Amino acid sequence: MSTATAERPAALAGGRARPPRATRAARHRAVMLLFIAPALLVYVLMVIAPSIQSIQLSLTDWDGINPAYEYVGLANYQDILTSDRFWNATRNTLVLGLGSAVVINAIALGTALMLDKLHHAQGFFRTIVYLPALVSGFIAATIWKYMLNFNFGAVNTVLRDLGFEGAAMDWLGDNDIVVGVLLFIVCFTLGGNTTLIYLANLQSVPQDLVEAAEIDGASRGQVFRYVTWPMLAGAVTVNMTLMMIAGWTIFDQVMVLTAGGPGFVSETMAFFIYKVGFGEYRAGYGSAAAIVLFIVVMATTVLANRYMRSREVQA
């Protein structure tokens, strides 16, 4: 090849007995590909292949056990999109996912603003604010399950002791409030990582800008609205995107606290897929629901990214 001939003088100029550069480049490529191979192999076998297989299974009536199954075309998708149970799960996912994204971001921003105000012991307070985030959603939900017990739970006991007998409720067994209770538990946090990201961004807001605004007579609210808030635009988008993607797959709290009940009232999409695929032996149907979930997550990510980029251009 022409590149090989062109490289040769350079190799000669190097004055060492090395193989021609083209061979070395090819060997370099081969070694680098070998470096990539183990991770790529595991990743393809554990993520890409099963995801593609899911698409295939979503077109079948497979029960998950029997090796024989038949192709049913798009029947599963049709069933899903006309199923009240699925739409209920979608609505719950929206309420819990989007709702918690908004509430937790508000909490985290508030907490970060408070931390940013501290000139003394900021490190200490940052640490203790982060501590609750070490408790997983699963463990927190497990403890809440018992605290919300109708007869012996902490919540109803306190309410009864304070004389609000009527306010003591079957928190997890009441159709009308159960999703609200789940949302409350998911949002019972000081934000953890989200707060840290906001704090880091707040600390990069130039103090000169804030001081200039203050000298010009801006009130605290105006400084926040016109100086701090626009500087946080990127962080808000990143945090909202991350929380929304996590929100689409909310599962642990539902599994622990209600198992989707009463009936199907508090199911989320992730729980629906789990329940249908493994509990009701409708693996084909469950796969179709999983593909719908994937499309939703992908659309959210792509749209959020596009929005983020459009904002970056403005800034």
Added chain:
Amino acid sequence: MSTAERRRERRRTTPGEVVVMAVLSVLVLAVSFPVLYALLNSFRSYAEITKDPMGLPTGLSPDNYVRLFQTTDYGEALLNTLIITGGTLVLLLAVVPMAAWGIERLGGRSARWIYLLFIAGLMIPFQVRMIPLVSSMNQIGLYSTLTSVILVHLGGAASFGILLYCSFIKGVPREVEEAAEVDGAGRLRTFWSIVFPMLLPVTSAFVIIQALSLWNDFFIPLVFLDASSAGTINVALSRMVGLLTSQWELIYTGAILAIVPSVVLFAAFQRYFIKGMSIGAVKG
């Protein structure tokens, strides 16, 4: 004067700061209430808990902690969780940094495509691959083994690892490794003896983030470990919730013990933690 210097300037504590400190303390206590409640009740008996749900423990009896290990699978589940977390971390470190290095140093269009393939995994929820994976694991006889959980975790964590390492490696100069190659060190040895130590900042962030999320994971072991295994601590706890309806004190005790390792990890690596979380902001 730079912003940082101005920030560090010594000032007297203002009344406003005192109010903020008080509010933050109250908020932390409120949000920690469930854990504190579980901690207190891990020292009480079932009779005490149901008789007076808001009562305080009469002493620090380790009774529940002993009984948790004697009467349930918790000990074995704890060991399983350790094996899964440790095994996954070791394997991740064995393949991910090397692959990221390979992608960055391979360059060109093929490297770009491999990178994008890895990153696509960030958008694939576990639910999408779970049903085919369970049936494959069944076929090759790995279902309900710790190996299956580790393998599934590996695939899931690879995307995030590649993203994190690749963005870091972009800033590492090529000269170091080229110099080593002239000296005749094998590429693999060059990588482990020269490159890998340079990646320490990103490795510490990656290990901390992954350790916490592996330890806390519930869904993957729930799906891949059936009753033939003691499960992980979270799986064991969820089974206890179903079976031990009259032993709340053991559930509280198990919940507290599940949190302890995270807190120890945090206490030991606090500095790296906060830094790592901001490096890992991409994952959140």
